[in-house]
Amino acid sequence: MPETITLPNLLAGWPCAPSISPYHEEVIRDTKAWTEGYQPLSPKSQAHFD
Numbered sequence: 001m002p003e004t005i006t007l008p009n010l011l012a013g014w015p016c017a018p019s020i021s022p023y024h025e026e027v028i029r030d031t032k033a034w035t036e037g038y039q040p041l042s043p044k045s046q047a048h049f050d
Helices: 024-037 043-049
Strands: none
Touching: none
């Protein structure tokens, strides 16, 4: 049986509410284009990330 590891809630007791950057979608798009530009993965492997 695999060992279970429980991670702590890192945001518990955080002094402010978490928020998503307004640049989130732009960063995702640019990062994907940059990564695909040098093709580190096979097409099959890349499909798993898309």
